[in-house]
Amino acid sequence: MVKEIERAGIPVVHICTVVPISLTVGANRIVPAIAIPHPLGNPAVSKEDEKELRREIVLKAIKALETEVDGQTVFDK
Amino acid sequence: MDLENQKRVLELSEKFGKENVVVVLGASEAETAGLAAETVAAGDPTYAGPLAGVSLGLAVYHIFELKEEVDADVYDEQCGMMEMVLDVDAIGAEVKTIRDQYSKF
Amino acid sequence: MIKVVHYINQFYGGIGGEEKADVKPEVREGVVGPGMALKAALGKDAEIVATIICGDSYFNENLEEATAEILQMIKKYEPSLFIAGPAFNAGRYGVACGSICKAVKDSLNIPVISGMYLENPGVDMFKKDLHIVSTANAATGMRQAIPAMSKLGLKLAKGEEIGSPAEEGYIPRGVRKNVFREERGSKRAVNMLVAKLKGEAFSTEYAMPDFDRVAPNKPVLDMKNAKIALVTSGGIVPKHNPDRIESSSASKYGKYDIEGVMDLTEETYETAHGGYDPVYANLDADRVLPVDVLREFEKEGVIGKLHRYFYTTVGNGTSVANAKKFASTFAKELVQDGVQAVILTST
Numbered sequence: 383m384v385k386e387i388e389r390a391g392i393p394v395v396h397i398c399t400v401v402p403i404s405l406t407v408g409a410n411r412i413v414p415a416i417a418i419p420h421p422l423g424n425p426a427v428s429k430e431d432e433k434e435l436r437r438e439i440v441l442k443a444i445k446a447l448e449t450e451v452d453g454q455t456v457f458d459k
Numbered sequence: 460m461d462l463e464n465q466k467r468v469l470e471l472s473e474k475f476g477k478e479n480v481v482v483v484l485g486a487s488e489a490e491t492a493g494l495a496a497e498t499v500a501a502g503d504p505t506y507a508g509p510l511a512g513v514s515l516g517l518a519v520y521h522i523f524e525l526k527e528e529v530d531a532d533v534y535d536e537q538c539g540m541m542e543m544v545l546d547v548d549a550i551g552a553e554v555k556t557i558r559d560q561y562s563k564f
Numbered sequence: 565m566i567k568v569v570h571y572i573n574q575f576y577g578g579i580g581g582e583e584k585a586d587v588k589p590e591v592r593e594g595v596v597g598p599g600m601a602l603k604a605a606l607g608k609d610a611e612i613v614a615t616i617i618c619g620d621s622y623f624n625e626n627l628e629e630a631t632a633e634i635l636q637m638i639k640k641y642e643p644s645l646f647i648a649g650p651a652f653n654a655g656r657y658g659v660a661c662g663s664i665c666k667a668v669k670d671s672l673n674i675p676v677i678s679g680m681y682l683e684n685p686g687v688d689m690f691k692k693d694l695h696i697v698s699t700a701n702a703a704t705g706m707r708q709a710i711p712a713m714s715k716l717g718l719k720l721a722k723g724e725e726i727g728s729p730a731e732e733g734y735i736p737r738g739v740r741k742n743v744f745r746e747e748r749g750s751k752r753a754v755n756m757l758v759a760k761l762k763g764e765a766f767s768t769e770y771a772m773p774d775f776d777r778v779a780p781n782k783p784v785l786d787m788k789n790a791k792i793a794l795v796t797s798g799g800i801v802p803k804h805n806p807d808r809i810e811s812s813s814a815s816k817y818g819k820y821d822i823e824g825v826m827d828l829t830e831e832t833y834e835t836a837h838g839g840y841d842p843v844y845a846n847l848d849a850d851r852v853l854p855v856d857v858l859r860e861f862e863k864e865g866v867i868g869k870l871h872r873y874f875y876t877t878v879g880n881g882t883s884v885a886n887a888k889k890f891a892s893t894f895a896k897e898l899v900q901d902g903v904q905a906v907i908l909t910s911t
Binding site: 490494504505506507508509511512 | 575576578597598599600601703704706707
Binding site: 383384385386387388389390391392393394395396397398399400402403404406407408410411415417418419420421422423425432433436437439440441443444447448449450451452453 | 582585621624625627655656659685688689776777778779780781782783784785787792795797798840841842843844845847848850851852854856857858860861866867877887888890891892895896898899903904905906907908909910911
Protein backbone atom coordinates (compact mmCIF):
# COMPACT_ATOMS: atom_id res chain seq x y z
CA MET A 383 0.00 0.00 0.00
CA VAL A 384 2.92 2.28 0.82
CA LYS A 385 4.25 2.03 -2.73
CA GLU A 386 0.90 2.77 -4.34
CA ILE A 387 0.50 5.92 -2.25
CA GLU A 388 4.05 6.95 -3.17
CA ARG A 389 3.26 6.19 -6.80
CA ALA A 390 0.32 8.60 -6.64
CA GLY A 391 2.79 11.35 -5.75
CA ILE A 392 2.17 11.66 -2.01
CA PRO A 393 5.17 11.32 0.33
CA VAL A 394 4.45 8.52 2.80
CA VAL A 395 6.14 7.28 5.97
CA HIS A 396 5.70 3.69 7.20
CA ILE A 397 5.54 3.22 10.97
CA CYS A 398 6.01 -0.50 11.45
CA THR A 399 7.45 -3.02 13.87
CA VAL A 400 9.22 -5.47 11.56
CA VAL A 401 11.46 -3.03 9.70
CA PRO A 402 13.13 -5.70 7.51
CA ILE A 403 9.76 -6.50 5.95
CA SER A 404 9.16 -2.82 5.16
CA LEU A 405 12.63 -2.58 3.62
CA THR A 406 12.13 -5.67 1.49
CA VAL A 407 8.76 -4.52 0.29
CA GLY A 408 10.20 -1.14 -0.69
CA ALA A 409 9.01 1.62 1.64
CA ASN A 410 11.22 4.73 1.39
CA ARG A 411 10.64 6.40 4.74
CA ILE A 412 10.45 3.97 7.67
CA VAL A 413 10.03 4.59 11.39
CA PRO A 414 10.36 1.59 13.75
CA ALA A 415 7.42 0.97 16.07
CA ILE A 416 7.26 -0.52 19.55
CA ALA A 417 5.68 -3.97 19.24
CA ILE A 418 3.41 -6.00 17.02
CA PRO A 419 0.22 -5.84 19.09
CA HIS A 420 0.81 -2.18 19.99
CA PRO A 421 3.06 -0.41 17.50
CA LEU A 422 2.31 3.04 18.94
CA GLY A 423 1.68 2.12 22.54
CA ASN A 424 3.00 0.33 25.57
CA PRO A 425 0.45 -1.11 28.00
CA ALA A 426 3.21 -1.70 30.55
CA VAL A 427 3.64 1.99 31.35
CA SER A 428 1.31 4.73 32.58
CA LYS A 429 -1.17 6.41 30.23
CA GLU A 430 0.87 9.61 30.34
CA ASP A 431 4.14 7.86 29.50
CA GLU A 432 2.42 5.93 26.74
CA LYS A 433 1.05 9.11 25.20
CA GLU A 434 4.54 10.62 25.37
CA LEU A 435 5.97 7.55 23.59
CA ARG A 436 3.31 7.83 20.90
CA ARG A 437 4.05 11.52 20.43
CA GLU A 438 7.75 10.74 20.00
CA ILE A 439 7.13 8.15 17.30
CA VAL A 440 4.62 10.26 15.39
CA LEU A 441 6.97 13.25 15.63
CA LYS A 442 9.73 11.10 14.14
CA ALA A 443 7.34 10.17 11.36
CA ILE A 444 6.53 13.81 10.72
CA LYS A 445 10.24 14.68 10.64
CA ALA A 446 10.75 11.85 8.16
CA LEU A 447 8.10 13.38 5.92
CA GLU A 448 10.00 16.66 6.04
CA THR A 449 13.31 15.03 5.18
CA GLU A 450 14.66 14.68 1.68
CA VAL A 451 15.67 11.05 1.05
CA ASP A 452 17.19 9.53 -2.06
CA GLY A 453 16.60 5.89 -1.19
CA GLN A 454 15.17 3.75 1.57
CA THR A 455 15.80 5.37 4.93
CA VAL A 456 15.05 4.11 8.43
CA PHE A 457 14.52 6.97 10.86
CA ASP A 458 15.43 5.48 14.20
CA LYS A 459 17.39 8.14 16.05
CA MET B 460 -11.24 -28.54 13.09
CA ASP B 461 -10.37 -25.94 15.70
CA LEU B 462 -8.25 -26.85 18.71
CA GLU B 463 -11.07 -26.54 21.27
CA ASN B 464 -13.25 -29.01 19.43
CA GLN B 465 -10.35 -31.39 18.85
CA LYS B 466 -9.80 -31.41 22.61
CA ARG B 467 -13.49 -32.11 23.26
CA VAL B 468 -13.59 -34.97 20.77
CA LEU B 469 -10.48 -36.49 22.33
CA GLU B 470 -11.89 -36.24 25.85
CA LEU B 471 -15.28 -37.64 24.87
CA SER B 472 -13.70 -40.57 23.06
CA GLU B 473 -11.63 -41.34 26.15
CA LYS B 474 -14.64 -40.99 28.45
CA PHE B 475 -17.12 -43.08 26.46
CA GLY B 476 -14.85 -45.31 24.43
CA LYS B 477 -14.02 -44.77 20.74
CA GLU B 478 -16.47 -47.40 19.60
CA ASN B 479 -19.31 -45.54 21.34
CA VAL B 480 -18.72 -42.14 19.78
CA VAL B 481 -20.04 -40.96 16.42
CA VAL B 482 -19.11 -37.51 15.14
CA VAL B 483 -21.72 -35.69 13.09
CA LEU B 484 -20.53 -32.72 11.07
CA GLY B 485 -22.40 -29.71 9.76
CA ALA B 486 -19.73 -28.08 7.58
CA SER B 487 -21.00 -26.18 4.54
CA GLU B 488 -18.22 -27.09 2.12
CA ALA B 489 -16.72 -30.38 1.01
CA GLU B 490 -13.12 -29.39 1.79
CA THR B 491 -13.89 -28.21 5.33
CA ALA B 492 -16.03 -31.27 5.99
CA GLY B 493 -13.30 -33.55 4.70
CA LEU B 494 -10.65 -31.95 6.91
CA ALA B 495 -12.83 -32.21 10.01
CA ALA B 496 -13.66 -35.83 9.19
CA GLU B 497 -10.00 -36.65 8.63
CA THR B 498 -9.10 -34.99 11.93
CA VAL B 499 -11.37 -37.21 14.03
CA ALA B 500 -10.65 -40.37 12.07
CA ALA B 501 -6.98 -40.22 11.03
CA GLY B 502 -5.55 -37.32 13.03
CA ASP B 503 -5.20 -33.55 12.51
CA PRO B 504 -3.72 -33.18 9.02
CA THR B 505 -2.47 -29.68 9.86
CA TYR B 506 -0.62 -30.95 12.94
CA ALA B 507 -1.71 -27.92 14.90
CA GLY B 508 -4.04 -29.39 17.52
CA PRO B 509 -4.41 -32.08 20.21
CA LEU B 510 -5.33 -34.63 17.56
CA ALA B 511 -2.05 -34.18 15.69
CA GLY B 512 -0.70 -37.66 15.16
CA VAL B 513 -3.62 -39.14 17.09
CA SER B 514 -5.67 -41.60 15.04
CA LEU B 515 -8.95 -42.09 16.84
CA GLY B 516 -10.61 -43.91 13.93
CA LEU B 517 -13.99 -42.55 14.98
CA ALA B 518 -17.10 -43.07 12.90
CA VAL B 519 -17.88 -39.74 11.26
CA TYR B 520 -20.84 -38.59 9.15
CA HIS B 521 -22.17 -35.38 7.74
CA ILE B 522 -25.73 -34.59 8.72
CA PHE B 523 -26.70 -34.69 5.05
CA GLU B 524 -25.84 -38.40 5.03
CA LEU B 525 -28.15 -39.08 7.96
CA LYS B 526 -31.36 -37.67 6.49
CA GLU B 527 -33.15 -41.02 6.81
CA GLU B 528 -32.25 -41.30 10.50
CA VAL B 529 -33.90 -38.04 11.45
CA ASP B 530 -37.55 -37.13 11.88
CA ALA B 531 -38.63 -35.61 8.56
CA ASP B 532 -40.12 -32.42 10.03
CA VAL B 533 -37.12 -31.76 12.25
CA TYR B 534 -34.75 -32.33 9.33
CA ASP B 535 -36.75 -30.02 7.11
CA GLU B 536 -36.78 -27.29 9.75
CA GLN B 537 -33.06 -27.53 10.55
CA CYS B 538 -31.52 -28.54 7.22
CA GLY B 539 -34.14 -27.95 4.56
CA MET B 540 -32.82 -24.54 3.53
CA MET B 541 -29.19 -25.60 3.54
CA GLU B 542 -29.96 -28.70 1.51
CA MET B 543 -31.14 -26.44 -1.30
CA VAL B 544 -28.13 -24.15 -1.45
CA LEU B 545 -25.19 -26.42 -0.64
CA ASP B 546 -23.48 -29.11 -2.71
CA VAL B 547 -24.96 -32.04 -0.77
CA ASP B 548 -23.49 -34.72 -3.01
CA ALA B 549 -19.97 -33.35 -2.92
CA ILE B 550 -20.01 -32.92 0.83
CA GLY B 551 -21.41 -36.39 1.46
CA ALA B 552 -18.95 -37.98 -0.96
CA GLU B 553 -15.99 -36.28 0.69
CA VAL B 554 -16.93 -37.40 4.20
CA LYS B 555 -17.75 -40.94 3.03
CA THR B 556 -14.36 -41.24 1.33
CA ILE B 557 -12.59 -40.31 4.56
CA ARG B 558 -14.80 -42.61 6.60
CA ASP B 559 -14.21 -45.57 4.30
CA GLN B 560 -10.49 -44.97 4.47
CA TYR B 561 -9.90 -44.22 8.15
CA SER B 562 -12.86 -44.98 10.41
CA LYS B 563 -12.51 -48.16 12.41
CA PHE B 564 -15.98 -48.30 13.95
CA MET C 565 21.85 -41.35 10.35
CA ILE C 566 21.18 -37.72 9.51
CA LYS C 567 20.50 -35.69 12.66
CA VAL C 568 17.81 -33.07 12.17
CA VAL C 569 16.66 -30.13 14.28
CA HIS C 570 13.19 -28.71 13.56
CA TYR C 571 11.90 -25.18 14.25
CA ILE C 572 8.21 -24.33 14.74
CA ASN C 573 6.21 -21.49 16.27
CA GLN C 574 4.13 -21.39 19.46
CA PHE C 575 0.92 -22.39 17.67
CA TYR C 576 2.26 -25.61 16.13
CA GLY C 577 4.14 -26.21 19.35
CA GLY C 578 0.79 -26.53 21.10
CA ILE C 579 1.57 -23.63 23.45
CA GLY C 580 -1.16 -21.29 22.29
CA GLY C 581 -2.33 -18.79 19.71
CA GLU C 582 -1.76 -15.03 19.42
CA GLU C 583 -1.93 -14.58 23.19
CA LYS C 584 1.20 -16.71 23.43
CA ALA C 585 3.06 -15.17 20.49
CA ASP C 586 5.46 -13.58 22.93
CA VAL C 587 6.92 -16.80 24.37
CA LYS C 588 10.69 -17.12 24.39
CA PRO C 589 12.45 -19.95 22.57
CA GLU C 590 12.49 -23.39 24.20
CA VAL C 591 13.76 -26.82 23.20
CA ARG C 592 11.95 -30.14 23.33
CA GLU C 593 13.54 -33.51 22.64
CA GLY C 594 12.26 -35.32 19.57
CA VAL C 595 9.26 -34.21 17.54
CA VAL C 596 6.38 -31.85 18.22
CA GLY C 597 3.31 -31.17 16.08
CA PRO C 598 4.17 -31.13 12.34
CA GLY C 599 7.47 -32.75 13.26
CA MET C 600 5.48 -35.97 13.51
CA ALA C 601 4.62 -35.72 9.84
CA LEU C 602 8.20 -34.82 8.93
CA LYS C 603 9.48 -37.80 10.90
CA ALA C 604 7.26 -40.15 8.94
CA ALA C 605 8.26 -38.56 5.65
CA LEU C 606 11.99 -38.57 6.39
CA GLY C 607 11.90 -42.27 7.11
CA LYS C 608 14.85 -44.27 8.38
CA ASP C 609 17.56 -42.05 6.87
CA ALA C 610 17.09 -39.21 9.31
CA GLU C 611 16.08 -38.53 12.90
CA ILE C 612 14.62 -35.33 14.31
CA VAL C 613 16.54 -35.10 17.57
CA ALA C 614 15.10 -31.84 18.83
CA THR C 615 12.39 -29.26 18.16
CA ILE C 616 12.81 -25.56 18.88
CA ILE C 617 9.63 -23.61 19.61
CA CYS C 618 9.50 -19.82 19.68
CA GLY C 619 6.73 -17.19 19.78
CA ASP C 620 6.29 -15.39 16.45
CA SER C 621 6.03 -11.93 18.01
CA TYR C 622 8.93 -12.53 20.38
CA PHE C 623 11.11 -13.49 17.45
CA ASN C 624 10.12 -10.59 15.20
CA GLU C 625 10.44 -8.00 17.96
CA ASN C 626 13.88 -9.31 19.00
CA LEU C 627 15.36 -10.44 15.70
CA GLU C 628 19.03 -10.44 16.71
CA GLU C 629 18.80 -11.75 20.25
CA ALA C 630 16.29 -14.45 19.41
CA THR C 631 18.37 -15.65 16.45
CA ALA C 632 21.49 -15.82 18.61
CA GLU C 633 19.65 -17.61 21.43
CA ILE C 634 18.18 -20.17 19.06
CA LEU C 635 21.48 -20.70 17.26
CA GLN C 636 23.03 -21.70 20.59
CA MET C 637 20.23 -24.18 21.23
CA ILE C 638 20.71 -25.76 17.80
CA LYS C 639 24.52 -25.96 18.02
CA LYS C 640 24.32 -28.33 20.99
CA TYR C 641 22.72 -31.04 18.88
CA GLU C 642 25.26 -30.89 16.03
CA PRO C 643 22.62 -31.58 13.39
CA SER C 644 23.42 -32.19 9.75
CA LEU C 645 20.11 -30.76 8.55
CA PHE C 646 17.90 -27.95 9.83
CA ILE C 647 14.21 -27.66 8.90
CA ALA C 648 12.01 -24.66 9.71
CA GLY C 649 8.21 -24.50 9.37
CA PRO C 650 6.38 -24.86 7.01
CA ALA C 651 5.08 -21.35 7.60
CA PHE C 652 2.56 -21.17 4.71
CA ASN C 653 1.34 -17.55 4.58
CA ALA C 654 2.04 -16.62 8.21
CA GLY C 655 4.26 -13.55 7.87
CA ARG C 656 6.03 -13.44 11.21
CA TYR C 657 6.52 -17.21 11.14
CA GLY C 658 8.03 -16.98 7.65
CA VAL C 659 10.40 -14.20 8.72
CA ALA C 660 11.45 -16.30 11.72
CA CYS C 661 12.00 -19.44 9.63
CA GLY C 662 14.02 -17.55 7.02
CA SER C 663 16.12 -15.66 9.58
CA ILE C 664 17.05 -18.73 11.55
CA CYS C 665 17.74 -20.84 8.46
CA LYS C 666 20.07 -18.16 7.14
CA ALA C 667 21.85 -17.85 10.49
CA VAL C 668 22.22 -21.62 10.77
CA LYS C 669 23.56 -21.89 7.24
CA ASP C 670 26.03 -19.04 7.75
CA SER C 671 27.40 -20.03 11.15
CA LEU C 672 26.94 -23.81 11.34
CA ASN C 673 27.46 -24.45 7.64
CA ILE C 674 24.82 -27.17 7.38
CA PRO C 675 22.01 -27.53 4.81
CA VAL C 676 18.78 -25.77 5.72
CA ILE C 677 15.26 -25.85 4.29
CA SER C 678 11.89 -24.22 4.88
CA GLY C 679 8.44 -24.03 3.29
CA MET C 680 6.35 -20.91 2.61
CA TYR C 681 3.59 -19.55 0.43
CA LEU C 682 4.88 -17.34 -2.38
CA GLU C 683 3.50 -14.12 -0.87
CA ASN C 684 4.91 -14.69 2.60
CA PRO C 685 7.22 -11.72 3.33
CA GLY C 686 9.81 -14.27 4.40
CA VAL C 687 10.08 -15.34 0.76
CA ASP C 688 11.19 -12.01 -0.67
CA MET C 689 13.54 -11.56 2.26
CA PHE C 690 15.21 -14.97 2.14
CA LYS C 691 14.63 -16.80 -1.14
CA LYS C 692 18.17 -16.01 -2.23
CA ASP C 693 19.68 -17.44 0.96
CA LEU C 694 18.00 -20.81 1.21
CA HIS C 695 15.72 -23.32 -0.47
CA ILE C 696 12.13 -22.51 0.38
CA VAL C 697 9.63 -25.12 -0.76
CA SER C 698 6.58 -23.51 -2.35
CA THR C 699 3.48 -24.34 -0.31
CA ALA C 700 -0.23 -23.57 -0.23
CA ASN C 701 -1.33 -20.46 1.62
CA ALA C 702 -2.74 -22.32 4.63
CA ALA C 703 -2.11 -25.34 6.84
CA THR C 704 -4.55 -27.30 4.72
CA GLY C 705 -1.54 -27.72 2.45
CA MET C 706 0.47 -29.51 5.16
CA ARG C 707 0.02 -32.89 3.48
CA GLN C 708 1.70 -31.64 0.30
CA ALA C 709 4.33 -29.45 1.96
CA ILE C 710 5.81 -32.11 4.24
CA PRO C 711 6.82 -34.71 1.63
CA ALA C 712 8.24 -31.96 -0.62
CA MET C 713 10.31 -30.50 2.23
CA SER C 714 11.61 -33.81 3.49
CA LYS C 715 12.51 -35.03 0.00
CA LEU C 716 14.49 -31.88 -0.82
CA GLY C 717 15.89 -31.72 2.71
CA LEU C 718 17.32 -35.25 2.45
CA LYS C 719 18.85 -34.44 -0.93
CA LEU C 720 20.55 -31.39 0.52
CA ALA C 721 21.77 -33.33 3.54
CA LYS C 722 23.19 -36.09 1.35
CA GLY C 723 24.94 -33.56 -0.88
CA GLU C 724 23.04 -34.69 -3.95
CA GLU C 725 22.62 -32.46 -6.97
CA ILE C 726 19.65 -30.15 -6.69
CA GLY C 727 17.61 -29.58 -9.83
CA SER C 728 15.69 -26.53 -10.97
CA PRO C 729 12.98 -24.88 -8.87
CA ALA C 730 10.28 -26.39 -11.05
CA GLU C 731 11.68 -29.90 -10.67
CA GLU C 732 12.29 -29.81 -6.92
CA GLY C 733 9.38 -27.58 -5.89
CA TYR C 734 11.24 -24.68 -4.32
CA ILE C 735 10.87 -20.97 -4.94
CA PRO C 736 13.37 -19.61 -7.53
CA ARG C 737 16.40 -18.16 -5.81
CA GLY C 738 17.57 -16.02 -8.68
CA VAL C 739 20.52 -18.29 -9.45
CA ARG C 740 21.65 -18.37 -13.07
CA LYS C 741 23.27 -21.50 -14.42
CA ASN C 742 25.16 -21.52 -17.68
CA VAL C 743 24.20 -24.38 -19.97
CA PHE C 744 24.97 -25.41 -23.52
CA ARG C 745 22.19 -25.57 -26.07
CA GLU C 746 22.06 -27.32 -29.42
CA GLU C 747 20.82 -24.28 -31.32
CA ARG C 748 22.51 -20.86 -31.40
CA GLY C 749 21.05 -18.13 -29.21
CA SER C 750 20.19 -15.97 -32.19
CA LYS C 751 18.16 -18.80 -33.72
CA ARG C 752 16.35 -19.49 -30.47
CA ALA C 753 15.51 -15.79 -30.09
CA VAL C 754 14.07 -15.58 -33.59
CA ASN C 755 12.05 -18.77 -33.02
CA MET C 756 10.65 -17.26 -29.86
CA LEU C 757 9.73 -14.03 -31.66
CA VAL C 758 8.03 -15.92 -34.47
CA ALA C 759 5.99 -17.94 -31.96
CA LYS C 760 5.02 -14.72 -30.17
CA LEU C 761 3.94 -13.05 -33.42
CA LYS C 762 1.91 -16.10 -34.36
CA GLY C 763 0.24 -16.09 -30.97
CA GLU C 764 1.71 -19.51 -30.16
CA ALA C 765 3.00 -20.56 -26.77
CA PHE C 766 6.64 -19.88 -25.90
CA SER C 767 8.57 -19.81 -22.67
CA THR C 768 11.25 -17.31 -21.77
CA GLU C 769 14.73 -18.57 -20.96
CA TYR C 770 15.15 -15.82 -18.40
CA ALA C 771 12.20 -14.31 -16.52
CA MET C 772 12.62 -10.57 -15.96
CA PRO C 773 13.01 -9.85 -12.23
CA ASP C 774 10.28 -7.66 -10.80
CA PHE C 775 11.98 -4.80 -9.00
CA ASP C 776 8.93 -2.64 -8.48
CA ARG C 777 10.63 0.15 -6.59
CA VAL C 778 9.03 3.57 -6.37
CA ALA C 779 11.21 6.65 -6.00
CA PRO C 780 10.56 8.64 -2.82
CA ASN C 781 8.47 11.78 -3.24
CA LYS C 782 9.74 15.20 -2.25
CA PRO C 783 9.41 16.03 1.45
CA VAL C 784 6.71 18.29 2.85
CA LEU C 785 8.08 21.82 3.06
CA ASP C 786 5.42 23.55 5.11
CA MET C 787 4.33 20.97 7.69
CA LYS C 788 2.64 23.62 9.88
CA ASN C 789 0.04 24.08 7.15
CA ALA C 790 0.01 20.60 5.70
CA LYS C 791 -2.93 18.18 5.51
CA ILE C 792 -1.83 14.74 6.74
CA ALA C 793 -3.84 11.53 6.34
CA LEU C 794 -3.70 8.31 8.33
CA VAL C 795 -3.79 4.85 6.74
CA THR C 796 -3.34 1.52 8.50
CA SER C 797 -2.97 -2.18 7.79
CA GLY C 798 -3.65 -2.86 11.45
CA GLY C 799 -7.38 -3.23 10.88
CA ILE C 800 -8.67 -0.40 13.08
CA VAL C 801 -12.42 0.00 12.43
CA PRO C 802 -15.40 1.60 14.14
CA LYS C 803 -16.77 -0.59 16.94
CA HIS C 804 -18.54 -3.70 15.66
CA ASN C 805 -16.77 -3.54 12.30
CA PRO C 806 -19.81 -2.26 10.38
CA ASP C 807 -18.40 -3.13 6.97
CA ARG C 808 -17.30 -6.59 8.08
CA ILE C 809 -13.67 -6.28 7.01
CA GLU C 810 -12.28 -9.82 7.25
CA SER C 811 -9.81 -10.73 9.99
CA SER C 812 -7.54 -12.24 7.38
CA SER C 813 -7.29 -12.20 3.59
CA ALA C 814 -9.24 -8.93 3.49
CA SER C 815 -11.30 -8.44 0.37
CA LYS C 816 -12.00 -4.79 1.09
CA TYR C 817 -10.79 -1.67 2.83
CA GLY C 818 -12.71 0.87 4.90
CA LYS C 819 -12.89 4.65 4.71
CA TYR C 820 -14.05 6.27 7.93
CA ASP C 821 -14.87 9.81 8.96
CA ILE C 822 -13.08 11.09 12.06
CA GLU C 823 -14.28 14.67 11.80
CA GLY C 824 -14.60 15.83 15.39
CA VAL C 825 -13.05 12.65 16.78
CA MET C 826 -10.19 13.61 19.07
CA ASP C 827 -9.39 10.21 20.53
CA LEU C 828 -10.15 6.57 19.73
CA THR C 829 -11.73 4.79 22.69
CA GLU C 830 -12.67 1.27 23.70
CA GLU C 831 -16.33 2.12 23.19
CA THR C 832 -15.98 3.57 19.72
CA TYR C 833 -13.22 1.67 17.90
CA GLU C 834 -11.71 -1.82 17.71
CA THR C 835 -9.47 -3.92 15.52
CA ALA C 836 -10.65 -6.43 12.95
CA HIS C 837 -7.15 -7.88 12.42
CA GLY C 838 -6.87 -11.56 13.32
CA GLY C 839 -3.09 -11.83 13.04
CA TYR C 840 -2.02 -10.23 16.30
CA ASP C 841 -3.26 -10.26 19.88
CA PRO C 842 -6.14 -7.69 19.69
CA VAL C 843 -6.34 -6.95 23.41
CA TYR C 844 -4.25 -3.77 23.41
CA ALA C 845 -5.70 -2.29 20.23
CA ASN C 846 -9.25 -2.96 21.40
CA LEU C 847 -8.62 -1.12 24.66
CA ASP C 848 -7.12 1.87 22.87
CA ALA C 849 -7.04 1.95 19.09
CA ASP C 850 -4.72 4.97 19.18
CA ARG C 851 -2.02 2.39 19.82
CA VAL C 852 -2.32 1.41 16.16
CA LEU C 853 -3.90 4.52 14.60
CA PRO C 854 -2.52 7.56 16.49
CA VAL C 855 -5.49 9.90 16.10
CA ASP C 856 -5.12 11.39 19.60
CA VAL C 857 -1.55 12.51 19.04
CA LEU C 858 -2.21 13.94 15.60
CA ARG C 859 -5.13 15.96 17.03
CA GLU C 860 -2.73 17.33 19.65
CA PHE C 861 -0.26 18.20 16.91
CA GLU C 862 -3.06 19.96 15.00
CA LYS C 863 -3.83 22.07 18.05
CA GLU C 864 -0.14 22.78 18.72
CA GLY C 865 0.47 23.82 15.14
CA VAL C 866 2.92 21.01 14.34
CA ILE C 867 0.74 19.96 11.40
CA GLY C 868 -1.91 21.95 9.58
CA LYS C 869 -4.76 19.44 9.60
CA LEU C 870 -5.51 15.75 10.10
CA HIS C 871 -7.51 14.63 7.06
CA ARG C 872 -11.08 13.82 7.99
CA TYR C 873 -11.00 10.31 6.54
CA PHE C 874 -8.72 7.43 7.46
CA TYR C 875 -8.32 4.30 5.37
CA THR C 876 -7.98 0.89 6.92
CA THR C 877 -7.61 -2.72 5.98
CA VAL C 878 -6.33 -5.90 7.57
CA GLY C 879 -2.83 -6.87 6.53
CA ASN C 880 -3.10 -10.46 7.78
CA GLY C 881 -2.57 -12.75 4.79
CA THR C 882 -4.15 -10.20 2.48
CA SER C 883 -2.89 -10.75 -1.06
CA VAL C 884 -0.38 -8.35 -2.52
CA ALA C 885 -2.69 -7.86 -5.50
CA ASN C 886 -5.57 -6.77 -3.27
CA ALA C 887 -3.43 -4.46 -1.16
CA LYS C 888 -2.18 -2.83 -4.35
CA LYS C 889 -5.72 -2.47 -5.69
CA PHE C 890 -7.06 -0.91 -2.48
CA ALA C 891 -4.26 1.60 -2.18
CA SER C 892 -4.15 2.66 -5.82
CA THR C 893 -7.89 3.31 -5.57
CA PHE C 894 -7.90 5.34 -2.39
CA ALA C 895 -4.64 7.10 -3.23
CA LYS C 896 -6.59 8.85 -6.01
CA GLU C 897 -9.07 10.12 -3.41
CA LEU C 898 -6.23 11.29 -1.19
CA VAL C 899 -4.80 13.28 -4.08
CA GLN C 900 -8.20 14.76 -4.92
CA ASP C 901 -8.73 15.71 -1.28
CA GLY C 902 -5.48 17.66 -1.24
CA VAL C 903 -3.68 15.39 1.20
CA GLN C 904 0.00 16.29 1.23
CA ALA C 905 1.47 13.37 3.16
CA VAL C 906 0.43 10.03 4.63
CA ILE C 907 1.40 8.22 7.80
CA LEU C 908 0.81 4.50 7.29
CA THR C 909 0.94 2.28 10.37
CA SER C 910 1.46 -1.47 10.43
CA THR C 911 1.68 -4.03 13.19
